[in-house]
Amino acid sequence: MAGIAIRHVEKSFGRAQVIHGIDLEVRDGELVVLVGPSGCGKSTLLRMIAGLEGVTGGEIAIGDTVVNDLPPRARDIAMVFQDYALYPHKSVYDNMAFGLRMRGSPKAEIDTRVNEAAEILQIGHLLDRRPGQLSGGQRQRVAMGRAIVRRPKVFLFDEPLSNLDAQLRGEVRVEIKKLHQRFGTTIVYVTHDQVEAMTLADRIAVLRGGRLEQFATPYDIYNRPASRFVASFMGSPPMTVVPAAISADGHHIALQDGTSLPIPEARRPTVQAASGRPVALGLRPEHVRPGEARDAGDVAVDARVEVIEPLGSETLTWLTIGGRSMTGRFPPEQAVQPGQTVRVTLAMSRMHLFDGETGAAIAA
Amino acid sequence: MTALPKPKSMVWLAALVVAANGFFPALWVLFTSFKTEAELMRLPITIWPASPTLDNYVRVFVDQPILTFLFNSFMVALLSTVLCVTVSACAAYALVRLRVPMPNLILSVLLAVAMFPLISLMIPLFQTMRALNLLNTWPALILPYAVLSMPVCTLVLISFFQDIPRDLENAAMIDGCTRLGALWNVVLPLTAPGVFTAGILAFVNAWDEFLLALTLSPRVASRTLPVGITLYQGEFSFPWPIISAALIVAIVPISILIAVLQERVVGGLTQGGVKG
Numbered sequence: 169m170a171g172i173a174i175r176h177v178e179k180s181f182g183r184a185q186v187i188h189g190i191d192l193e194v195r196d197g198e199l200v201v202l203v204g205p206s207g208c209g210k211s212t213l214l215r216m217i218a219g220l221e222g223v224t225g226g227e228i229a230i231g232d233t234v235v236n237d238l239p240p241r242a243r244d245i246a247m248v249f250q251d252y253a254l255y256p257h258k259s260v261y262d263n264m265a266f267g268l269r270m271r272g273s274p275k276a277e278i279d280t281r282v283n284e285a286a287e288i289l290q291i292g293h294l295l296d297r298r299p300g301q302l303s304g305g306q307r308q309r310v311a312m313g314r315a316i317v318r319r320p321k322v323f324l325f326d327e328p329l330s331n332l333d334a335q336l337r338g339e340v341r342v343e344i345k346k347l348h349q350r351f352g353t354t355i356v357y358v359t360h361d362q363v364e365a366m367t368l369a370d371r372i373a374v375l376r377g378g379r380l381e382q383f384a385t386p387y388d389i390y391n392r393p394a395s396r397f398v399a400s401f402m403g404s405p406p407m408t409v410v411p412a413a414i415s416a417d418g419h420h421i422a423l424q425d426g427t428s429l430p431i432p433e434a435r436r437p438t439v440q441a442a443s444g445r446p447v448a449l450g451l452r453p454e455h456v457r458p459g460e461a462r463d464a465g466d467v468a469v470d471a472r473v474e475v476i477e478p479l480g481s482e483t484l485t486w487l488t489i490g491g492r493s494m495t496g497r498f499p500p501e502q503a504v505q506p507g508q509t510v511r512v513t514l515a516m517s518r519m520h521l522f523d524g525e526t527g528a529a530i531a532a
Numbered sequence: 533m534t535a536l537p538k539p540k541s542m543v544w545l546a547a548l549v550v551a552a553n554g555f556f557p558a559l560w561v562l563f564t565s566f567k568t569e570a571e572l573m574r575l576p577i578t579i580w581p582a583s584p585t586l587d588n589y590v591r592v593f594v595d596q597p598i599l600t601f602l603f604n605s606f607m608v609a610l611l612s613t614v615l616c617v618t619v620s621a622c623a624a625y626a627l628v629r630l631r632v633p634m635p636n637l638i639l640s641v642l643l644a645v646a647m648f649p650l651i652s653l654m655i656p657l658f659q660t661m662r663a664l665n666l667l668n669t670w671p672a673l674i675l676p677y678a679v680l681s682m683p684v685c686t687l688v689l690i691s692f693f694q695d696i697p698r699d700l701e702n703a704a705m706i707d708g709c710t711r712l713g714a715l716w717n718v719v720l721p722l723t724a725p726g727v728f729t730a731g732i733l734a735f736v737n738a739w740d741e742f743l744l745a746l747t748l749s750p751r752v753a754s755r756t757l758p759v760g761i762t763l764y765q766g767e768f769s770f771p772w773p774i775i776s777a778a779l780i781v782a783i784v785p786i787s788i789l790i791a792v793l794q795e796r797v798v799g800g801l802t803q804g805g806v807k808g
Binding site: 215218219220239240241243245246247249250251253254255256257266267270271314318 | 697699700702703704705706707708709710713717718721722
């Protein structure tokens, strides 16, 4: 096992630079998820760790070895691909055994390891089949089996669940988590699905446009987003972020239509520095609740219900507040109808503030 | 099971015309090879041999060293095919996978080479082979045959390589292969129908070729079958039944080869690469 050090790594394709100096330290045994929208460079970064893409600048080290110039086979890594990339002409057994054979492992050891991995992944009965005879979920298990038989220093996962249906995705996600708990191997996992990122990661690296926006635990990413982008990207439904302005005394925040909301006392010292500048106010849907204010720092306002989405356990409610759209999580028994005006409470003590220009978080 | 649509009579007629056009000459040669020369010249013309004889086949093997011609043809065709497919596979792979500059221009040039009329290459080829002291040797034919089939083989293989997902090779390289190892262990087995198709095309081209063989390798000991068969004609005689028998001897090996590989070749010509 080994950690991964990514030091000021850059990548260009011709004149187009796609990775702009990323620094990232993955600890030994840690599961780090690279997440971001399409084109943010997360897969490119993963392929650079794998050695499938060259490094234009900076260096990547696995353990103590700088691997910039090492071919993929010399990096002691295993990778699970989005489309599984199973060898169609080989049986499941041979798919799993291939890496060991290439490394000249003895036949008996190959047999033991393949059977052991097959048992862990419950694919023992499929060993004689070809990949074409398997379902998507089974293929994904075989792909994971192929990775674990090698017992590499690092596992790399490139959006491994995106071809599975929602139910299977949940199951395999748990499977991956179990594998990580069992083997404790360092994992770098790429996804664009923030639910996967939140549920799997020890730490999440949020990428945007080839730059690292934030690298932190899922809790911190969710509760202390470093930027407006991270705040809106992580969370489903996403945080509502609306333009606003802070009063000169730092006691109020005004929405664009003039609605003025008091800032809780505890937050005033930190936001005062931003007074007079354009800011963006962010509230997670769970901090927009129906009813009157109960706790200190809560503010009750009138809101117009636009759309409701009952999910059974809760009802997502799209509201217009202060001329802007906001999302709230309502209890399922709260009967509201589109077009209705309701009283909602904004938990201002949980608000997020971002610089109106740079999008950077203004200290919480 | 779904019922096949009823073929229309016009379709049947067209099929019959095509089949007759293709098969009649071959059948005529086959029947002629069992006739005596007297029967062939007799009127009215007979289609089915009146008194079938194997004499012509005996003469084919006795009159000329046809086994030598067969061996020469087989070795020249085989070696030129191996050379052609190896180089074409590397070229096709490079064009599909590596960041080769101006791949489209290279493809166009390849196509242009395939358009060259053979006769225009004859004199330069003859002079080259003479300068290299290769006249009347296998390499004199192996090299040009391989080169002449390369454009079409490369184009066939390109379409097959394009169907192989790149991540399969990446997986192989992570599993411990070099790039060439990934090509050998993963790409080539998956493109086997394409490799066979290219191989058959190159082999048949080499097996059938006459003009170059006559020019570059005319000595009896190094003659290939198409040129060797011309030796059966005399200065004033043209023994059609014997020549027909020799033609059948020439056709049989290639027919067996194609029959054996037919499934792969048909699959190769009509579909590419890997299915989900």
